[in-house]
Amino acid sequence: MESAATDLFIGKFVAILESEAASIAGVRDQVDEIKQELVFMKSFLEDADGGEQAHTQVEKAWVASVRDLANDVENTIDEFMYRVYEQRNGGRFSRWIHKTIHFPGHLWYKRQIANKLQKILVAIRAIPERNQRYRGAAAVEGKSTSEDIRRWVQNQAESSLYQKEDELVGIEGDKNMLLGWLMDEAKHQSVVSVVGMGGSGKTTLVARTFKDEIVRRHFECYAWITVSQSYVIEDLLRRLIKEFHKEKKEDMNAMSYNELLEILVNCLETKRYLVVLDDVWDVHLWEKIRFSFPDKQLGSRVVLTTRREDIASSSFGVESHVHKIQPLERSDAWELFSMKAFSSYQNKSCSPELLPLARELVEKCEGLPLAIVALSGLMSSKKSLTEWSTVYNSLNWHLTNNSLLEPMKSILLLSFNDLPYRLKQCFLYCSLFPEDHVIRNNRLIRLWIDEGFVEHVKGVTPEEVAKGYLMELIFRNMLQERFRGSLPACKMHDLLREIALSIAKEEKFCVVHDGGETVEETGALRLSIQTTNGEIGTSR
Template sequence: MAESSVSFLISKMDYVLTKEARLLRGVRREVQDIRDELESMRAFLREADAREQRDLGLKSWIKQVREVAFDVEDILDEFEVRIAEPRKRGIASFFKNLITRHRIANQILDIKSRVRIISERRVNYGFGETEHGSSGLFDAAIHHHRIGALFMEEDELVGVGDSRETLSKWLTEGEVSRVTHSVVGMGGSGKTSIVKKVYDSKMVQAHFECHAWITVSQNFKIGDVLRSLIRQFNEQGIGGMDEEVETFEVTKLIEMLRGRLREKRYIVIFDDVWSFEFWETIKYALIDSRNGSRVMITTRNSVVASSCVETLSDVYHLQPLPWKEAWFLFSKKAFENGCPEELKLLSESIVQRCGGLPLAIVAIAGLLSVRPKTLIEWKKVEDSLGSELENNPGLQGMKDILMLSYQDLPYYLKPCFLYFSVFPEDYSIKCMKLIRLWMAEGFLKSNQGLTMEEVGEDYLRELIDRNMVQVTNVDVGGRARRCQVHDFLHEIILSRSAEENFFASFAEHTPQSNCKIRRLAISNETQNSMVKNSNLSQLRSLFIYKPNKSSTIMEAQALISSFRLLRILDLKAAPIDRFPVELANLLNMRYLSLRNTRIKTVPKSIGRLKNLLTLDLKDTLIDHLPEEILNLQQLRHLLVYRYDMSNTSFDYIFGVKVPDGIGILKALQKVCFVRADRGKEVIKELSNLTQLRRLGVIKVKKEDGVDLCSSIEKMHDLRAFSVSSRDEEELLNLDSLFFPPPLLQCIYLDGPMEKFPLWLSSLHNLSSLHLKWSMFRDDPLQFLQDLPNLLQLELHKAYEGTQLHFKPKRFPRLKKLYLTQLDSLNFVIIDQDAMAKLEKMYIGRCRGLLAAPSGIEELSSLNGLYLYDMPENFVKRVTSEDGKDRSRVEHIPTIRSYYSAN
């Protein structure tokens, strides 16, 4: 993590040295020297990160590097704040500015001296001469765990029957060409143990003429791997004993292996593969003699797993243990004669926290098995799992295994992963919010051709692929919407964050009195005294979770004005009804959320926050923005809207009036929802927002349609938009959208239309379409049925006809269908092979519908039918045992009927 801090700082210093040279008058040379010295340390820090936990001297030195990097960042941020402050004329202001520059220059000289001393200390103590990679002690701990996984007893494997059967078939059945299979899962999920049992089975061993097992690990050398393969095959009589094999180059070793394996049916297991490069070299040594040879790798990285196989069907994703098996495994390890009744609830809570991870279940159960079987003693362990993980030798192996994944992260991902410590345990965060926070922190490296949001999506995807972040909710296309980390990983990163002064939560760890806190979460009233007595002058991020009393917020607001360097402030759901005026002085602010508060207006002083990237005012009572919002030239996400989900009428979205000139905010990526009833100029101004990815516009009049279409056509990167007319009677005129943005994926159209907008039929990337109050006279399906990527379709008061007809082989990828409030609809006809992949069907308030959709019995993928406010006789036809349509829906696993009144 020290490497991450230094790398981030070097990037920032490069920016300041090139873009903000006027800030550095008189100290530019010193800043450049500091940057160069830190650059020379960076390569060593990359290697040292893995060893610091076992080497106290090295750990102390790395801490000094980290602190000096933080201090340099503080000075640069103060520079930026100073330059952003309004300039005042006069002698007094001149001397004040001169004194400030002199003070900062002295701080830079002091830091330069500290950096030089730290650098010399590394040489004096020989840190740079340490062997690369993890320390011997750490390697020994990991090796011990791997040995245990390899020789796990049969009765210790729980809930793996299906996995073993599948993997056994993969190895012994199928095509004759050499096939590579991958087994992927989180560290500690049991990959090694399961694959070893399959590999050792009599059936698998008898099927192959020779076999080899190689543990690859992070620090593999390809020559060593090849020599190990040769030795194992030599022991089985495949080839002779070559004394010179230790001196052979990689190419010679590959040639030797190919020769010895020719015409042999072999099986090779590569356990614990971390990199793509490994397979790209080793595959050439494993000749394909088309006799059924097999290769299997285990890995924590989904991308590595897929890169080693021909098709994704050859990748086996090892899932967490189901609850029943997890409880059985825990009980088997923790109790001799079953779980005592008084410990049942607590034990179930502990197993729940293990998240189905066998390593965690076995480790925690083993720890508890030697503790007195009393509620007080076990509760003490549950409440202090974080410190147990940190200090208990019995859990060290589990911690080491989980930490391996963290240490393997590239430097740019480490702070992104540690950022999950900011959120409470078992907290599922919106992926887009997480990315906006990373952006505000400066974690996202610019990448040519990609927006910062896209870079953030790539970072998150990489963490997910490495099985370090769990996806908890996806959209209809499978894209992650919410995510979290495993509870035990959360405990580990909490400890790591506190140790590295990355994040402080007074509920979790009490920071040292001399510790400069840079990120802070406050969650209850009792912590206010701690906040007052802590060093918060360098605070960068402040999160206040679920504040239940106004006094908590009032005291926090009183302190906020002193947080001059604050970048992030999240006051979501705070009990406040006015915009805190203190915020106007936080000129370094990048992210501000007052979501779900009762504030009604935004002051003109908002214009001072010129560094703001995200302004989140969703679910507030704000209905207009001041003209000063136009000063926020870097703003990327403007969220000012709320939904009234209890309102079933047309006006369920509340947006905001924006000032004339909104088009000047050219950096905007998302803006929702703009009220169009302020005048034509607002609609025309939208045409200047050419970088928009998401747009929401409400209260559109018929005569504004041409201008709105013209504006949308200029948004070539638009991915989603929502447009609603002024009211349920006002026609929505979008016929002039001749050249819609080609990358559109999601569209919401609310309002009556004279005819179907034919441009919708040309959107081959469209995945989600919602048509409401359209009142089409012609069947809209005829225009939509050939969209190749449509996954979700909603028709709400969108059609006045009596029949909807889904024709053969149409809607090939549709997964979700919503048919609601189609008052005249009598019949739905589904031909054979229509909607072949449909999974969910929702039918609501279609009071004229006489029977279940004809052909619904052909929808073999349908796993859910949901009826909402449907007539009682219709519901009985579908759900009653003797219902007339019951036999046609019996194949659907889930059928639900519910009413808004209940």
């Protein structure tokens, strides 16, 4: 995630090397050495932010120390550039004074910068020694790895097939639409995509449709597989064969892609089949798997669920339909919340004193079923107004520390972890804006460019590149499309913003203060101070 900013740092280093400050003895060598170290910091932090996730506390501390050093470098360089700008662009009187009378002040700040650079170099050299010293530390038990989370999410998705009908609300209209597409009279194969943000109920909706007796009678055979972010195409084919050939005992582990493909095609080419590909993240999956699904004009259907609109709207080479999951209506959201939150209350309904807070908590979920169910489970054990107020006022803390909300956080985090590192910075930056704030696209694009988040692409303007980033976040359902008047804009879902703030604070990317608390030194690169009258101030 740090790479875009690191590129900006390196550019600033070049400016220093070309400036008169480098004439101080030793500064040029220090800057050059730090510049080389920063290139390696950049690669290290990209790895730490991508597939090579830290699992032990020592590894996490190591990553944090490198990130803190990168932040120190940026702050030092920004300070130097500010001093240079101040000296070169002071008022007319200030410039006349500096020409008339010699002030040693500029030498003082140059030496101060040199001292800071020296301390940074000492800290950089100490990191590998410290890591070597503590490398043998054991992993902390009880912490989930990313693979554990993926496996848990897959199990949760497939358990949707067995969810009770009376636990569901607000899906009948959507279900009837899917039934219409699946069982229309068209003989050619077609693809139905169900798209929405994590936790919006895509899998639940498709599961209810898949299990419907009408569907079971209409198709001769059917299969459900969960794809997820990491998959091997041969494993998907094996799972499909097992779904269609439940009696097949033959070991398929040694079979090649072509052998598996032949078995699957032979099985399906004379049947009307229904296949569900749940939780698709890869835009290229269809190209890899489509030959497994022969189209013999028998009315077969393929359904996929995804968080990404670019996947849902892909050209599949056959007729396709897209259904975008909408948030639950307020009445449905309240009904779903009440089912669990007040299950042990008298008459299974909310008491009058809790009603305002309960309504506000449901509003914060913005119609997201996963969030509603998770919060209702947490609140079912809270009986007093004080307990409800505590949770409402510290929701960010509960998202990070309360085990009852961990499943929801894990599912929502999958979307963040799947972002390219440049988009992660852009996404976290949006959390600096107040809750429910609608951000004009043009303003956000300018801010991203000013921050150095936007990479240089030959032949394309920075504005066009940044607009591509913004559309990607919208396609991935990480930001919601809105308008301010006639101007295109966007906003963050409240709970995604809470998670973004937790990540941003931990990584010292930014912190937000609402004006009701003391601003403490956190080491964060960015600070947003927000007041109840809607004013917002940010600084770096």
